[in-house]
Amino acid sequence: MAADWGALMDLARAIRGLEKPVDISAVMGAVERILDESIDAAGYAIQEPTATPYGGRIHLGTIDFDALARFFAKTKQKAATAETMAVAVQRRVEAVVRLNPTRTSLREQLERLIANYNEGAHSTEEFFQELLTFTKKLEAEEGRAEGEGLNQEQLAFYDLVLAPGVTLSTRNREVTKKIARDLPRKIVKKLVIDWRKSQRARAAVKAAIKDALDALPEAYGPEQYEKLVETVYEHVFESYWGEGRSKYVQGEPT
Numbered sequence: 001m002a003a004d005w006g007a008l009m010d011l012a013r014a015i016r017g018l019e020k021p022v023d024i025s026a027v028m029g030a031v032e033r034i035l036d037e038s039i040d041a042a043g044y045a046i047q048e049p050t051a052t053p054y055g056g057r058i059h060l061g062t063i064d065f066d067a068l069a070r071f072f073a074k075t076k077q078k079a080a081t082a083e084t085m086a087v088a089v090q091r092r093v094e095a096v097v098r099l100n101p102t103r104t105s106l107r108e109q110l111e112r113l114i115a116n117y118n119e120g121a122h123s124t125e126e127f128f129q130e131l132l133t134f135t136k137k138l139e140a141e142e143g144r145a146e147g148e149g150l151n152q153e154q155l156a157f158y159d160l161v162l163a164p165g166v167t168l169s170t171r172n173r174e175v176t177k178k179i180a181r182d183l184p185r186k187i188v189k190k191l192v193i194d195w196r197k198s199q200r201a202r203a204a205v206k207a208a209i210k211d212a213l214d215a216l217p218e219a220y221g222p223e224q225y226e227k228l229v230e231t232v233y234e235h236v237f238e239s240y241w242g243e244g245r246s247k248y249v250q251g252e253p254t
Contacts, residue, residue, distance in 0.1 A: 065132060072128055082128040086114055089135055096142060099152050099247060101235060102159040103141065110134060150181060153248040156239075157183045160231055161216070163224050172217040179215055183232070186212045193242045206233050 068085075075081055093110050097103045113134060117127040145155040158180035162168075168176060187208045195201035209232050213225060220228070240246040 065136065068132065078128070079124045082117075082124050082131065085128070085131055086110075086117075089131060089138070090114075092135075092138060096138065100156040100159060101238075102156070106138060106141065148177065150177065153184055153246075154181050156235065157232065160235055161213070161228060163220065163228060166219050166224065168217060168219055172219060175215065175217055179212055183209070183212050187236060187240070188244075191236075191240050191242045191244075191246075195242045196237060202237075205236060209233055209236065 072078060072081055090110060093107050097107050113127070113130050116122055122130065145152050148155060148158065150158060158177055161176055161180055187205055190201065190205045190208045192198075192201055195205060206229065210229050213228055213232065216225060216228070239248070
């Protein structure tokens with residue numbers, strides 16, 4: 001059963017009753033526990049304050065921004081709403097960064113936004129509007145894989161391989177995209193159980209990566225090629241645990 005929205009309100013009111021400025025990090029654990037009880041297949045949702053013509057639930061996974069703005073305009077608990085949304089957005093950012101290490105700038109942007117709010121640089125209304133703007137950017141990033149004709153796993157490789165300072169033609173971008181699309185298939189047979197514990201298995205994985213990256217366009221020089229081999233290998237080491245288990249399949253290792 002989803003947690004009672006009133007519990008979040010009570011928690012936020014208690015926090016705001018303290019003399020010190022609100023620090024979202026200080027209540028993250030308590031709010032996280034409540035949000036954990038609010039997660040189902042449809043994702044975390046905020047209830048609109050009345051039953052009404054506005055449609056009820058607002059899913060943070062596929063946000064109806066107009067409905068969320070209406071909710072914020074109507075509720076008297078604006079700080080609680082903004083703070084709770086910030087926590088939910090933080091969770092979502094961590095999920096997208098986990099799948100693609102090139103997205104760390106999104107985490108940094110959100111951290112700055114929250115820090116500025118905690119330091120009193122923005123009003124609650126300004127903070128809420130900035131959260132909305134940020135969440136639209138986050139949704140665009142989540143949809144980018146489909147626009148590129150890739151899945152999230154392939155997009156991570158594609159973003160890693162698009163090295164800074166390399167200018168690619170449209171044709172060469174497609175070549176690079178094909179490399180990213182093929183990489184998971186080319187390394188999968190090398191990802192045996194506990195491969196990270198075996199020097200021979202690690203060498204085999206790196207060799208498979210080198211073989212895949214050999215097809216990079218000429219715009220990539222030898223130094224960039226070697227750097228990319230290491231960058232991609234680090235991503236594979238952090239993300240794949242062998243026997244089909246990875247960040248993209250079957251969750252975290254035990």
